[in-house]
Amino acid sequence: MKLIRILTAALLAVMVIAPFLINAASAAGTYNISCKNDAYGMQLGSDYTNQAYVYSHYDFGYVVNASEQYLIGGPNAGHQEAYVGNDCIYAGASDTNGTAVVAGDVARLAINAIVGAVSNRIDMAYAAQNSGASATGISFTTQTDGVSMSANNVVAGLSFWADYGNTDVKNTQTYTNVRIDSNKYDGDASSYSVGVDKVFGKALVGVVISSLDTDFITTFNDGTYKQNVDTYGIYLAYKTGVLQIDLGLGQGDSNITTTRRDLGNDSVIKGKTTADIDYSNARISANFTRGRFTIVPSALYRQMSMDIAAFTDDRADDSASLSVGDGKIFTADNSTLTVTDDAIAARRVESEIMAVGLNLAANLGKLVPYLDLAYESESTTAAAYKTEAGTDVAVGATDTDVAASNYSSSLRMGAGINFNLNSYISGGVRVGMVSARDDWDETYYAGNIRIGF
Numbered sequence: 460m461k462l463i464r465i466l467t468a469a470l471l472a473v474m475v476i477a478p479f480l481i482n483a484a485s486a487a488g489t490y491n492i493s494c495k496n497d498a499y500g501m502q503l504g505s506d507y508t509n510q511a512y513v514y515s516h517y518d519f520g521y522v523v524n525a526s527e528q529y530l531i532g533g534p535n536a537g538h539q540e541a542y543v544g545n546d547c548i549y550a551g552a553s554d555t556n557g558t559a560v561v562a563g564d565v566a567r568l569a570i571n572a573i574v575g576a577v578s579n580r581i582d583m584a585y586a587a588q589n590s591g592a593s594a595t596g597i598s599f600t601t602q603t604d605g606v607s608m609s610a611n612n613v614v615a616g617l618s619f620w621a622d623y624g625n626t627d628v629k630n631t632q633t634y635t636n637v638r639i640d641s642n643k644y645d646g647d648a649s650s651y652s653v654g655v656d657k658v659f660g661k662a663l664v665g666v667v668i669s670s671l672d673t674d675f676i677t678t679f680n681d682g683t684y685k686q687n688v689d690t691y692g693i694y695l696a697y698k699t700g701v702l703q704i705d706l707g708l709g710q711g712d713s714n715i716t717t718t719r720r721d722l723g724n725d726s727v728i729k730g731k732t733t734a735d736i737d738y739s740n741a742r743i744s745a746n747f748t749r750g751r752f753t754i755v756p757s758a759l760y761r762q763m764s765m766d767i768a769a770f771t772d773d774r775a776d777d778s779a780s781l782s783v784g785d786g787k788i789f790t791a792d793n794s795t796l797t798v799t800d801d802a803i804a805a806r807r808v809e810s811e812i813m814a815v816g817l818n819l820a821a822n823l824g825k826l827v828p829y830l831d832l833a834y835e836s837e838s839t840t841a842a843a844y845k846t847e848a849g850t851d852v853a854v855g856a857t858d859t860d861v862a863a864s865n866y867s868s869s870l871r872m873g874a875g876i877n878f879n880l881n882s883y884i885s886g887g888v889r890v891g892m893v894s895a896r897d898d899w900d901e902t903y904y905a906g907n908i909r910i911g912f
Contacts, residue, residue, distance in 0.1 A: 563840035646675030682719030
């Protein structure tokens with residue numbers, strides 16, 4: 460009989476507690492109320508954030524232990540109880556605007572694309588000069604992430620050129636759920652540059668206009684990040700018999716649009732801002748030819764800064780049809796549908812890269828295979844997550860928060876084959892990747908063709 464009484468009491472306890480356990484487990488978005496609804500939220504201060512972390516499964520609706528409840532209100536407050544989902548309290552990276560996580564990497568991609576295009580053009584210009592290109596000569600070449608073209612000595616010794624590239628990138632950190640920090644995202648960046656320059660003896664002087672467009676899926680906050688970077692700059696190069704030196708600098712502006720999910724009502728939070736940009740670069744390289752083989756070691760420096768203007772993340776007001784009515788948190792006479800927007804502070808991000816590289820090529824007649832290797836050391840502004848109101852472990856999380864990626868170095872490896880079918884048609888193909896950059900995958904591909912006249 461004693462055993463039967465114990466089993467009966469246990470069964471009743473499970474029946475009473477189970478509904479509240481289910482409610483707590485699925486708390487996020489349960490009542491379709493924004494995390495920043497004026498009825499409750501972070502704007503209510505310490506009374507909310509210090510006391511509303513974990514609700515007592517045994518005492519739903521009133522306070523037994525103020526540190527173990529989800530309810531704001533009860534005996535310790537002068538207003539009605541209001542339930543808030545777990546995700547509104549415990550999300551750090553998932554409640555962070557994309558500019559705080561992605562912008563530093565965009566600066567790195569932009570400076571690599573812009574300076575890569577100019578450096579490639581400079582090499583191409585000296586190669587065309589050495590080959591005696593005619594006034595209508597058109598040349599194509601590859602670079603680390605694109606295809607280049609130029610029309611040399613067209614008018615008054617001026618040369619016009621164009622460049623296009625594409626890069627696929629991915630932050631490979633593990634993403635578990637919105638309560639566990641991560642800066643996982645992926646997408647692609649495409650760029651083009653157009654320029655004009657002129658040779659003065661051994662010197663080359665030119666101007667360039669560049670544009671980079673990024674399109675990312677930001678898994679860490681269930682949103683998107685899009686940024687276009689437009690710049691204009693000048694460059695100068697000088698070549699002796701073996702050594703070549705080139706310098707450049709420029710400035711521009713950028714437009715940024717972001718989206719992310721309101722973890723309380725699942726609506727889309729929209730942000731839009733601008734940024735001012737400046738960059739600079741320098742490179743020195745040497746050319747050594749031994750029979751069929753050419754070796755070109757180089758050292759370079761490139762830097763970009765972006766000053767992102769302050770802006771507002773616009774949260775949609777809550778919907779009466781979703782939050783008011785039977786079984787909802789509000790009734791028609793006490794509903795508060797207004798939601799407070801998020802103020803995003805101004806931020807400066809930078810990417811500074813120093814690299815040493817080596818290009819190895821073999822002239823096999825109609826085919827010229829080559830390897831392009833580089834070690835890059837960088838200082839790129841790391842991701843910065845929003846501070847959480849509580850500790851993830853408080854809701855029974857078994858996963859560990861992922862620290863923001865802090866990149867320091869990488870290896871760039873590329874390979875390709877240039878071909879020369881006859882005196883009129885030549886070209887090449889190239890593929891490559893960036894490795895040994897923490898939490899990062901990056902690949903690029905290119906092709907080129909040259910038609911002679």
